[in-house]
Amino acid sequence: MPKVSISRLKNAPPILRVAELNKVFKSTGGDTQALDNINLDIEKGEFICLLGASGCGKSTLLRIIAGFETATSGEAALYGRTIDEPGPDRGIVFQDYALFPWLTVYENISFGPRHRGLSSEEVRHTTEKFLKMVGLTAFSKHYPSQLSGGMKQRVAIARVLANDTDVLLMDEPFGALDALTRAKLQEELLEIWEQTNLTVIFVTHSVEEAVVLADRIVVMSASPGRIDSDITVELPRPRDVSSEQFNALRRTITQKLSSNLGAVRQAKSIISD
Numbered sequence: 001m002p003k004v005s006i007s008r009l010k011n012a013p014p015i016l017r018v019a020e021l022n023k024v025f026k027s028t029g030g031d032t033q034a035l036d037n038i039n040l041d042i043e044k045g046e047f048i049c050l051l052g053a054s055g056c057g058k059s060t061l062l063r064i065i066a067g068f069e070t071a072t073s074g075e076a077a078l079y080g081r082t083i084d085e086p087g088p089d090r091g092i093v094f095q096d097y098a099l100f101p102w103l104t105v106y107e108n109i110s111f112g113p114r115h116r117g118l119s120s121e122e123v124r125h126t127t128e129k130f131l132k133m134v135g136l137t138a139f140s141k142h143y144p145s146q147l148s149g150g151m152k153q154r155v156a157i158a159r160v161l162a163n164d165t166d167v168l169l170m171d172e173p174f175g176a177l178d179a180l181t182r183a184k185l186q187e188e189l190l191e192i193w194e195q196t197n198l199t200v201i202f203v204t205h206s207v208e209e210a211v212v213l214a215d216r217i218v219v220m221s222a223s224p225g226r227i228d229s230d231i232t233v234e235l236p237r238p239r240d241v242s243s244e245q246f247n248a249l250r251r252t253i254t255q256k257l258s259s260n261l262g263a264v265r266q267a268k269s270i271i272s273d
């Protein structure tokens with residue numbers, strides 16, 4: 001029995017709209033067009049993976065949605081409001097955890113709720129709820145340096161969840177983890193996603209990770225960063241990585257990425273000739 005049917009997404013209102021968005025980085029070495037005319041509508045509750053080769057602009061797009069970076073033209077809007085700064089409606093999880101090393105696990109997670117002005121009872125309730133959700137209740141008094149990579153990433157996820165965020169932005173969050181821990185955290189993330197109303201935008205290089213996780217895979221191509229294709233994943237959950245359908249989709253997407261890479265190499269060689 002699939003845990004989540006993608007039918008739960010039908011008719012959900014779009015909450016995030018990226019429209020005609022361009023990003024050019026100017027530097028003394030020349031301009032880099034990181035993103036070229038990106039258009040993307042994301043519905044509430046969707047799990048989107050941004051997938052593409054290094055340099056295709058995945059992180060730049062995520063950082064613009066997070067409000068850390070501004071578009072050169074076009075816009076990203078959440079609930080109809082242009083994003084021009086970070087906000088509590090979006091939380092970001094990076095590959096390198098970005099925890100406060102001087103705070104315990106409990107204090108890292110309770111930091112947001114305390115600064116939101118919740119009562120001490122609400123802070124305790126929220127912190128304990130998310131500690132439990134990520135399976136770290138027994139480690140609440142540990143410091144980040146006393147945790148494994150997987151545990152640190154669980155704390156980072158719990159910290160974002162405790163901020164009562166709507167959109168969870170994840171930039172290759174499991175990229176530094178070993179294969180087994182990565183698979184476990186993917187499973188846990190999907191469980192959390194099912195228990196909450198979160199919209200997830202997840203950046204990855206890994207085709208397999210995207211096919212395991214996503215409702216939609218947005219495949220990007222580089223130089224400049226563009227959306228190459230937007231693929232709805234109809235496979236039931238939990239997904240069987242050894243199934244024929246899983247592998248057929250993985251192959252199709254890998255071929256797309258390879259042909260994108262080939263086109264970029266060809267374009268670069270024409271430019272440099």
Ligand SMILES: Nc1ncnc2c1ncn2[C@@H]1O[C@H](COP(=O)(O)OP(=O)(O)OP(=O)(O)O)[C@@H](O)[C@H]1O
Pocket residue numbers: 025026027032033034052053054055056057058059060061205225
């Ligand atoms: N602050 C910056 N200044 C100048 N150029 C930048 C800056 N940030 C990114 N770029 C350039 O923009 C392009 C897209 O970079 P970005 O990091 O978004 O790609 P990515 O797909 O996330 O890559 P990776 O998978 O390697 O992290 C690259 O050519 C990169 O060199």
